[in-house]
Amino acid sequence: MKRRILIKVLALLLGLIALSMIPSLFLAIADRHEQSIRAFLYPILVCTSGALLALLLGKSSQVFLNAGDGFLLVSLAWFLTSILGSIPFIVTGVVSNPVDALFESVSGFTTTGATIFADVETLPRAILFWRAMTHWLGGMGIVVLTVALIPLLGVGGFQLLKAEAPGPEKDKITPKITATAKILWFIYIGLTALEVLLLMIGGMNWFDAVTHAFATMATGGFGTKNASIAYYNSAWIDWVITIFMILAGMNFSLYYRALQGKFQDIIKNTELKVYLAIILIASLLIALTLLPKYNTMAEALRFSSFQVASILTTTGFATADFDLWPSFAKAVLLVLMFIGGCSGSTGGGIKVVRHVVLFKQAGNEIRRLLHPRGVFSIQLNGRVGRKDVVYGVAGFVFLYLALVFAVTMVVTISGADLVSALSTALVTVGNIGPGFGIVGPSQNYAHYPDYVKLVCSFAMVAGRLELWTVFILFTPEFWRR
Amino acid sequence: MKRRILIKVLALLLGLIALSMIPSLFLAIADRHEQSIRAFLYPILVCTSGALLALLLGKSSQVFLNAGDGFLLVSLAWFLTSILGSIPFIVTGVVSNPVDALFESVSGFTTTGATIFADVETLPRAILFWRAMTHWLGGMGIVVLTVALIPLLGVGGFQLLKAEAPGPEKDKITPKITATAKILWFIYIGLTALEVLLLMIGGMNWFDAVTHAFATMATGGFGTKNASIAYYNSAWIDWVITIFMILAGMNFSLYYRALQGKFQDIIKNTELKVYLAIILIASLLIALTLLPKYNTMAEALRFSSFQVASILTTTGFATADFDLWPSFAKAVLLVLMFIGGCSGSTGGGIKVVRHVVLFKQAGNEIRRLLHPRGVFSIQLNGRVGRKDVVYGVAGFVFLYLALVFAVTMVVTISGADLVSALSTALVTVGNIGPGFGIVGPSQNYAHYPDYVKLVCSFAMVAGRLELWTVFILFTPEFWRR
Numbered sequence: 001m002k003r004r005i006l007i008k009v010l011a012l013l014l015g016l017i018a019l020s021m022i023p024s025l026f027l028a029i030a031d032r033h034e035q036s037i038r039a040f041l042y043p044i045l046v047c048t049s050g051a052l053l054a055l056l057l058g059k060s061s062q063v064f065l066n067a068g069d070g071f072l073l074v075s076l077a078w079f080l081t082s083i084l085g086s087i088p089f090i091v092t093g094v095v096s097n098p099v100d101a102l103f104e105s106v107s108g109f110t111t112t113g114a115t116i117f118a119d120v121e122t123l124p125r126a127i128l129f130w131r132a133m134t135h136w137l138g139g140m141g142i143v144v145l146t147v148a149l150i151p152l153l154g155v156g157g158f159q160l161l162k163a164e165a166p167g168p169e170k171d172k173i174t175p176k177i178t179a180t181a182k183i184l185w186f187i188y189i190g191l192t193a194l195e196v197l198l199l200m201i202g203g204m205n206w207f208d209a210v211t212h213a214f215a216t217m218a219t220g221g222f223g224t225k226n227a228s229i230a231y232y233n234s235a236w237i238d239w240v241i242t243i244f245m246i247l248a249g250m251n252f253s254l255y256y257r258a259l260q261g262k263f264q265d266i267i268k269n270t271e272l273k274v275y276l277a278i279i280l281i282a283s284l285l286i287a288l289t290l291l292p293k294y295n296t297m298a299e300a301l302r303f304s305s306f307q308v309a310s311i312l313t314t315t316g317f318a319t320a321d322f323d324l325w326p327s328f329a330k331a332v333l334l335v336l337m338f339i340g341g342c343s344g345s346t347g348g349g350i351k352v353v354r355h356v357v358l359f360k361q362a363g364n365e366i367r368r369l370l371h372p373r374g375v376f377s378i379q380l381n382g383r384v385g386r387k388d389v390v391y392g393v394a395g396f397v398f399l400y401l402a403l404v405f406a407v408t409m410v411v412t413i414s415g416a417d418l419v420s421a422l423s424t425a426l427v428t429v430g431n432i433g434p435g436f437g438i439v440g441p442s443q444n445y446a447h448y449p450d451y452v453k454l455v456c457s458f459a460m461v462a463g464r465l466e467l468w469t470v471f472i473l474f475t476p477e478f479w480r481r
Numbered sequence: 482m483k484r485r486i487l488i489k490v491l492a493l494l495l496g497l498i499a500l501s502m503i504p505s506l507f508l509a510i511a512d513r514h515e516q517s518i519r520a521f522l523y524p525i526l527v528c529t530s531g532a533l534l535a536l537l538l539g540k541s542s543q544v545f546l547n548a549g550d551g552f553l554l555v556s557l558a559w560f561l562t563s564i565l566g567s568i569p570f571i572v573t574g575v576v577s578n579p580v581d582a583l584f585e586s587v588s589g590f591t592t593t594g595a596t597i598f599a600d601v602e603t604l605p606r607a608i609l610f611w612r613a614m615t616h617w618l619g620g621m622g623i624v625v626l627t628v629a630l631i632p633l634l635g636v637g638g639f640q641l642l643k644a645e646a647p648g649p650e651k652d653k654i655t656p657k658i659t660a661t662a663k664i665l666w667f668i669y670i671g672l673t674a675l676e677v678l679l680l681m682i683g684g685m686n687w688f689d690a691v692t693h694a695f696a697t698m699a700t701g702g703f704g705t706k707n708a709s710i711a712y713y714n715s716a717w718i719d720w721v722i723t724i725f726m727i728l729a730g731m732n733f734s735l736y737y738r739a740l741q742g743k744f745q746d747i748i749k750n751t752e753l754k755v756y757l758a759i760i761l762i763a764s765l766l767i768a769l770t771l772l773p774k775y776n777t778m779a780e781a782l783r784f785s786s787f788q789v790a791s792i793l794t795t796t797g798f799a800t801a802d803f804d805l806w807p808s809f810a811k812a813v814l815l816v817l818m819f820i821g822g823c824s825g826s827t828g829g830g831i832k833v834v835r836h837v838v839l840f841k842q843a844g845n846e847i848r849r850l851l852h853p854r855g856v857f858s859i860q861l862n863g864r865v866g867r868k869d870v871v872y873g874v875a876g877f878v879f880l881y882l883a884l885v886f887a888v889t890m891v892v893t894i895s896g897a898d899l900v901s902a903l904s905t906a907l908v909t910v911g912n913i914g915p916g917f918g919i920v921g922p923s924q925n926y927a928h929y930p931d932y933v934k935l936v937c938s939f940a941m942v943a944g945r946l947e948l949w950t951v952f953i954l955f956t957p958e959f960w961r962r
Binding site: 068071326327328330331332334335338355358359361362363364365366367369370390391392393394395396397398399401402405408409412413415416417418419421422436468471472475477478 | 549552807808809811812813815816819836839840842843844845846847848850851871872873874875876877878879880882883886889890892893894896897898899900902903917949952953956958959
């Protein structure tokens, strides 16, 4: 019975993938690019057959899936999607190594934006659109997962507020997941459309505007130009993308509150305040170091805030090669790589709220020194947080850093220097994309040996799925169920 | 009343410093080195006067000092000691910059071992002995602080086991702090004497044996030769120091258990097992990468285990310039820099037990996914740990990493590259000593501007005093008492 549901959900996923490949197929036909047509037609046919098979299996009754099943399902779905997503890269012949194709597909769906292409401008439009589409789908999947699904499980520090807190309403947006998901899709599509419009006003053609809007809203980072956003050399485009990266890195449930007119909830949101403060402070600090390089503070701020937003929200677009910036600016970006976006956003990383929780916990420990018999709680969004939130956050951050260091060690085996290796680990686990040194903004991942690409692919998926989803599969307890 | 105790304790400290300068004074007289004689005679006279003043203040009645007073006292003591300890460096004229003298003194007392001297072999013996003495005193101070004093406060994840646990005895060694301190001094002196003996058997003269034993037992790292331990080029000396670094990085309360014949407690100690496992695995991994460089596995292990023990225990001695090792070996050492020694040892860093707690917490979170209604505790030393231990550890690790990144940013302002800056922060906050790049084993800290040296000095003291002791002084709550 459970297996039947599993198959059905995965088959429906196939339908979604087939649907998402159709725009690329049309582009291939419009460009009369025969290899691209085949590259998308074949997987569409395979996926559609799978989806039809699911309909044949018929409607099954509601069966309660436990947490373990859920995690297995999510991991399998991500695995299957990554494999299917890599097919167009191979069939079009733009990559010859299947590991490269898988890496690019995983990097797309996890909204990382790390690429193995040295020259994206020679790629067929169908492929460029597909790369953007993988971002956009992945970003949406993550928002639904982290806003609608994971909080129900109450792990990893996501269920932040006490269920019994006397707040105006529960933290879940609506009780039913499907209804929540629909609202989130609506917000996501709306913001994407708005960005497309603004980018076209800035002079982008529709193709570039759509692909970049997809990549921005997903905090992905795949572009259509080798120089990333620097290609357009436009202050308007830079600022539009900066603002939309920041919007994409915010908790999507806040947009729903805005739609409801509950602005009080937004103003009170602790994570949002800290997130915006980090962007402001980091942008100002870096702008000051860049002042000798650019003529005015406005110009310096344009480039610093773009790169700050790009790294913090884990997007990975670039308007400047920050690997050539002064050490201090690089150190600030390194710290941002450890932070990440807000919970419930398309951004990756450790997430701002987890840092807020640990910061407040550190403050409580100091207070406890002065008042050994005092009882201290953590306040979030103007309310008292759950007592066990620190447990989840502490476990998560430890696992996160352990994975970062494990990946660093694997990357160094290939001979990479320490900064390149550490930043490779940080930007793959954190779904950022470009790092320092041999994975800097002007570089790519093609030079790494296959085992590094595979480990990075694993790291991207693990980081994207909030670690637990993937790590649970490696425990004997999980399989003993 | 409280102020009177404060003055008395600080004055007694002066007496201790005066006493500890006497061996250096004798060496200065023996060497007929006039500047050194003055450099130690003056501070001895000043300190002795202070100590006599304390006796004049007379015996005060027992007054309960609260936690806040304790932290103020410890911080003041460390500050005063560092200032007084820097005087000989200035008076002898071996340094001209007072900031350099302070840095060297702080580095000594905090058992860091970072030096501003490019050439230690030209220093007078009195100064070399003083550097070793600062280590030895600092190491002892820390053991008493962390084994006997801090557990009474129950913060920062040090009070690990439930007070009500049905174990064979309380985790405190003896109820009275003074009695505990005496036992710890006895163990410390005994181990130091044993190492002196073994080093002299290995061919060291008494001066080198004593100074190196002082630096080893304190996990300090100051030596008397520019090439550090590599100078002696002796497998016997390398292995003796490796073993004593490992012994110094172990919890000193375990030695007391051994004296009592309670070997069961030692075998059951979780932290010790993990600590030894880390040394073994890291040494083997690095030995494999060094195999092409050295002739045999035994030789590769000799050099890998020395450097592994030196970094993990936060000593900082070197028998090889690990900055020239392959990236993978450097990555392993980088990870060790984040770990540190055992709690209650002379080693610094985050400490092994805090990693154990977070690792177990991560495991519990995964278990909670599978059994949402389950209750999970953390087992340490075969017993159930305190429920709030995770709180203390989480707050501590966050503060630790925040300090590391803050120091990294300050260091990059001086123009240092990212690896050098990050490792400078790690090795000062963690009290290790040498890092990578411009602070590598063959380098020193003289080239840094004064503000970096001052920030590093602060970092060394903060790291040494388990952060809280220092950070509490920056809270408004502390001064509002």
